[in-house]
Amino acid sequence: MKKRFIGVGFLAAVGLMMALGGAGMSIAEDKVISRSEQWAEKYPHQYKSWKKTSENDEISDMIKKKPQLAILWAGYGFAKDYNAPRGHFYALQSNINSLRTGAPVGPATGPMPTACWSCKSTDVPRIVAEQSELEYFTGKWAKYGNEMVNPIGCANCHDSETGDPAISSAYLVRGLEAAGLKSTNIDGEDMRTLGCAQCHSEYYFKATEWTDKDGNKKVAKVVTFPWDNGLSAEDMETYYDDIGFKDWTHKISKAPMLKAQHPGYEIFQSGIHAKSGVTCADCHMPLIKEGDETYSSHHLVSPLDDMENICLDCHDQDVEELRAVVERKFERKEQLMEIAMNSLAKAHLEAGKAWEAGASEAEMEEILTDIRHAQWRWDYAIASHGSYFHAPEETLRLLALANETAQEARLKLVKVLAKHGAADFVAPDFSTKEKAQALAGVDLEKLVAEKLEFKATLLEEWTASAIEKGKLDPDARKGMSNKTSYSK
Amino acid sequence: MKKRFIGVGFLAAVGLMMALGGAGMSIAEDKVISRSEQWAEKYPHQYKSWKKTSENDEISDMIKKKPQLAILWAGYGFAKDYNAPRGHFYALQSNINSLRTGAPVGPATGPMPTACWSCKSTDVPRIVAEQSELEYFTGKWAKYGNEMVNPIGCANCHDSETGDPAISSAYLVRGLEAAGLKSTNIDGEDMRTLGCAQCHSEYYFKATEWTDKDGNKKVAKVVTFPWDNGLSAEDMETYYDDIGFKDWTHKISKAPMLKAQHPGYEIFQSGIHAKSGVTCADCHMPLIKEGDETYSSHHLVSPLDDMENICLDCHDQDVEELRAVVERKFERKEQLMEIAMNSLAKAHLEAGKAWEAGASEAEMEEILTDIRHAQWRWDYAIASHGSYFHAPEETLRLLALANETAQEARLKLVKVLAKHGAADFVAPDFSTKEKAQALAGVDLEKLVAEKLEFKATLLEEWTASAIEKGKLDPDARKGMSNKTSYSK
Numbered sequence: 001m002k003k004r005f006i007g008v009g010f011l012a013a014v015g016l017m018m019a020l021g022g023a024g025m026s027i028a029e030d031k032v033i034s035r036s037e038q039w040a041e042k043y044p045h046q047y048k049s050w051k052k053t054s055e056n057d058e059i060s061d062m063i064k065k066k067p068q069l070a071i072l073w074a075g076y077g078f079a080k081d082y083n084a085p086r087g088h089f090y091a092l093q094s095n096i097n098s099l100r101t102g103a104p105v106g107p108a109t110g111p112m113p114t115a116c117w118s119c120k121s122t123d124v125p126r127i128v129a130e131q132s133e134l135e136y137f138t139g140k141w142a143k144y145g146n147e148m149v150n151p152i153g154c155a156n157c158h159d160s161e162t163g164d165p166a167i168s169s170a171y172l173v174r175g176l177e178a179a180g181l182k183s184t185n186i187d188g189e190d191m192r193t194l195g196c197a198q199c200h201s202e203y204y205f206k207a208t209e210w211t212d213k214d215g216n217k218k219v220a221k222v223v224t225f226p227w228d229n230g231l232s233a234e235d236m237e238t239y240y241d242d243i244g245f246k247d248w249t250h251k252i253s254k255a256p257m258l259k260a261q262h263p264g265y266e267i268f269q270s271g272i273h274a275k276s277g278v279t280c281a282d283c284h285m286p287l288i289k290e291g292d293e294t295y296s297s298h299h300l301v302s303p304l305d306d307m308e309n310i311c312l313d314c315h316d317q318d319v320e321e322l323r324a325v326v327e328r329k330f331e332r333k334e335q336l337m338e339i340a341m342n343s344l345a346k347a348h349l350e351a352g353k354a355w356e357a358g359a360s361e362a363e364m365e366e367i368l369t370d371i372r373h374a375q376w377r378w379d380y381a382i383a384s385h386g387s388y389f390h391a392p393e394e395t396l397r398l399l400a401l402a403n404e405t406a407q408e409a410r411l412k413l414v415k416v417l418a419k420h421g422a423a424d425f426v427a428p429d430f431s432t433k434e435k436a437q438a439l440a441g442v443d444l445e446k447l448v449a450e451k452l453e454f455k456a457t458l459l460e461e462w463t464a465s466a467i468e469k470g471k472l473d474p475d476a477r478k479g480m481s482n483k484t485s486y487s488k
Numbered sequence: 489m490k491k492r493f494i495g496v497g498f499l500a501a502v503g504l505m506m507a508l509g510g511a512g513m514s515i516a517e518d519k520v521i522s523r524s525e526q527w528a529e530k531y532p533h534q535y536k537s538w539k540k541t542s543e544n545d546e547i548s549d550m551i552k553k554k555p556q557l558a559i560l561w562a563g564y565g566f567a568k569d570y571n572a573p574r575g576h577f578y579a580l581q582s583n584i585n586s587l588r589t590g591a592p593v594g595p596a597t598g599p600m601p602t603a604c605w606s607c608k609s610t611d612v613p614r615i616v617a618e619q620s621e622l623e624y625f626t627g628k629w630a631k632y633g634n635e636m637v638n639p640i641g642c643a644n645c646h647d648s649e650t651g652d653p654a655i656s657s658a659y660l661v662r663g664l665e666a667a668g669l670k671s672t673n674i675d676g677e678d679m680r681t682l683g684c685a686q687c688h689s690e691y692y693f694k695a696t697e698w699t700d701k702d703g704n705k706k707v708a709k710v711v712t713f714p715w716d717n718g719l720s721a722e723d724m725e726t727y728y729d730d731i732g733f734k735d736w737t738h739k740i741s742k743a744p745m746l747k748a749q750h751p752g753y754e755i756f757q758s759g760i761h762a763k764s765g766v767t768c769a770d771c772h773m774p775l776i777k778e779g780d781e782t783y784s785s786h787h788l789v790s791p792l793d794d795m796e797n798i799c800l801d802c803h804d805q806d807v808e809e810l811r812a813v814v815e816r817k818f819e820r821k822e823q824l825m826e827i828a829m830n831s832l833a834k835a836h837l838e839a840g841k842a843w844e845a846g847a848s849e850a851e852m853e854e855i856l857t858d859i860r861h862a863q864w865r866w867d868y869a870i871a872s873h874g875s876y877f878h879a880p881e882e883t884l885r886l887l888a889l890a891n892e893t894a895q896e897a898r899l900k901l902v903k904v905l906a907k908h909g910a911a912d913f914v915a916p917d918f919s920t921k922e923k924a925q926a927l928a929g930v931d932l933e934k935l936v937a938e939k940l941e942f943k944a945t946l947l948e949e950w951t952a953s954a955i956e957k958g959k960l961d962p963d964a965r966k967g968m969s970n971k972t973s974y975s976k
Contacts, residue, residue: 404895
């Protein structure tokens with residue numbers, strides 16, 4: 001296997017220009033240039049390629065494609081709205097448009113905490129630098145509505161003063177420390193994976209009491225990587241079990257659920273590309289030649305869109321042969337994923353029926369733990385981009401385990417159902433988004449109406465305020481589409 | 489990925505020296521040199537390396553290691569005795585010593601057909617050349633007891649006249665034809681995989697009526713590769729379902745079962761090594777330098793025993809890193825295999841209980857089909873050598889499917905059991921070989937006593953006869969151990 005460490009030269013010898021304080025972090029000079037267009041003059045090619053992420057604006061409604069999702073996430077925001085990822089340019093818009101972030105009416109209203117802006121905007125490191133990390137993590141999402149106006153961009157991965165690659169998220173550094181991984185002297189080569197790991201990782205919001213400089217006691221919801229035991233699904237499952245953490249109580253089964261975010265960095269580590277020394281940037285940020293200049297693409301798309309330039313840099317097979325290999329990997333994942341989702345959905349619905357039929361807490365306890373673990377393993381396996389390619393074997397193993405655990409829950413459930421006179425119960429049809437959301441108790445019409453009201457009112461105020469304060473250049477949004485899963 | 493097609497030069501341009509007739513096949517001049525020691529003078533290095541396969545003589549009792557196997561194969565020979573493979577040198581001895589081949593008392597007694605000698609001895613192509621393929625496939629195993637005296641060796645993969653690599657098994661050629669794969673002009677490069685595919689493949693014994701040259705109507709049990717629909721587990725499952733074939737009826741569950749043999753060639757095709765043009769011989773028959781001479785090793789062991797010489801010919805990682813990658817693949821397979829075997833064993837035992845409790849054929853039909861399919865997928869996934877390495881993703885996919893299908897059977901079974909008043913049935917303990925074989929109705933003591941009697945009598949006669957007729961050189965067995973799973 002040839003190894004290629006592209007572009008390391010111009011990234012190397014970059015120091016991490018951050019001082020990580022106990023109460024948060026501060027980037028040198030506390031100055032973050034959050035408007036990416038202000039980087040364009042100095043880095044025109046990189047900026048232009050980053051801007052191309054705006055072309056990836058299509059909404060792919062995953063709940064429509066996989067209606068089981070609404071059952072799996074019943075009682076949690078994801079059951080309302082969940083779309084395939086779009087370009088970085090749309091990270092912020094997707095967050096604002098999502099029915100998950102609801103329809104706040106003022107700075108103190110929810111439903112989400114401020115932490116939900118993390119990984120959506122270059123204004124996050126700016127606010128952290130201006131106000132402290134713990135202040136940023138305190139309060140409701142709407143608190144920063146008029147501050148978070150620029151999507152993921154330059155300042156998320158580069159030092160605003162030097163332009164060098166730099167980590168802007170202290171929680172990644174804390175996660176690496178907890179995992180016993182390299183957390184200091186992070187250099188340009190490290191950044192080729194860790195830059196991405198800042199966001200493409202698993203996290204939860206850890207309630208953290210703190211006192212601000214005026215002596216006010218506050219509780220921050222701090223993005224925390226559950227890496228103390230390691231990066232595998234089992235390691236994190238143990239972490240969450242040990243601290244008794246749950247993201248929510250399932251609306252149908254009442255199971256204490258975990259929601260995997262997108263443990264892409266973690267699962268990638270178990271795959272052969274990572275083990276061969278390949279970094280995220282090697283495949284997702286290929287070098288582009290334009291005239292006399294060579295630069296690293298910031299378009300960040302699937303390498304399948306440019307296999308000649310990316311895959312063939314290491315592999316010498318025919319592109320179509322390689323594509324067929326990747327497609328087969330995808331098919332295998334889809335097959336096991338579909339099976340696991342169906343088993344999980346039925347387990348939730350059968351558990352719901354068991355409660356209805358009079359099952360006791362004692363009868364249900366082990367079953368609900370099974371459901372929690374099964375869904376976590378499924379979610380860890382597929383929640384990140386391209387796990388089927390980054391770590392195909394780990395993905396298949398976890399999907400198999402997820403299904404096994406869900407089926408074990410169902411085997412126990414049949415016995416409980418039989419005991420309570422409901423042996424013949426068959427889970428209702430969840431084969432469309434409408435049917436599944438109805439079972440999950442999602443009132444889509446109401447959610448959409450509220451969201452549209454929010455967009456027509458408070459969101460307009462936020463945007464106007466940001467423009468007025470010079471936080472947002474309206475020209476930066478020229479030609480930006482505004483698609484949602486609920487657009488007419 | 490560097491590609492290496494080692495040793496193709498000296499193998500290339502080899503014609504297939506066989507005329508495949510309708511009633512079988514005949515090798516040129518109908519002369520097969522079945523005693524491998526007779527090749528030693530011309531091919532001293534190759535012979536010496538082949539002879540080293542005699543060092544791999546340890547018995548690893550798989551039923552002891554994985555007691556579930558006795559349940560899975562209840563009613564079939566494999567439940568009696570099943571050991572990990574040993575060197576080619578012991579292929580014949582393992583077959584004779586196995587409790588599966590029973591204790592015949594004369595040339596017409598069973599339990600196995602003549603086909604069971606296939607892939608055990610160089611005397612098979614000799615007998616086929618002397619008597620015709622259909623005659624060879626007619627009758628009981630004991631018919632050829634005094635003919636089959638030399639283990640897998642030179643004549644299985646080489647033309648006795650020219651020494652060139654050549655297919656000796658017509659059934660492989662018919663299989664390739666049925667699958668639409670290359671079946672003519674098989675050259676030296678093809679042989680680097682197809683030589684192995686002669687035996688390391690899936691097959692069944694197809695009952696075939698024929699008339700011998702004296703006009704006698706006979707029924708041959710012909711080794712047949714079920715490849716008409718393709719090489720995947722699903723392709724073969726469909727093939728067997730379409731012709732209503734079963735290897736046996738399960739003793740406990742009554743399911744119409746399939747036994748996968750060792751579809752190593754088939755599953756290897758789905759893996760990345762095959763897709764990258766790597767052949768079996770590239771990794772299992774590395775070139776050895778001795779003084780001025782270079783030859784292809786015929787020792788045929790795991791490449792893990794010589795990674796420096798084998799893996800590093802294409803890969804440039806550290807050997808220990810590569811070994812860790814392979815070990816992780818093994819662990820993943822073991823994990824899913826264990827889960828699938830437990831589900832399958834429970835499914836059989838629960839089905840047995842359902843019959844006992846009064847379940848009807850109609851209630852059981854779908855369940856038994858599930859069990860048949862589940863076990864086939866498990867068996868296809870793991871029955872061949874090193875599938876976890878040759879095709880890790882396909883192996884994991886199939887183990888996941890096997891388990892899912894077994895668990896679906898079990899979910900149906902709980903309902904049937906509940907209907908017949910046995911909702912609380914829990915499958916009995918099968919955690920040791922003794923317990924599992926007892927459940928499977930294996931009378932090991934009786935089988936061993938019969939086998940020892942056979943070895944002390946008829947087998948001695950066979951050996952003496954073969955020596956007398958010049959078919960066996962007793963010196964060829966000097967220093968040969970005689971280990972079995974039932975040795976004291």
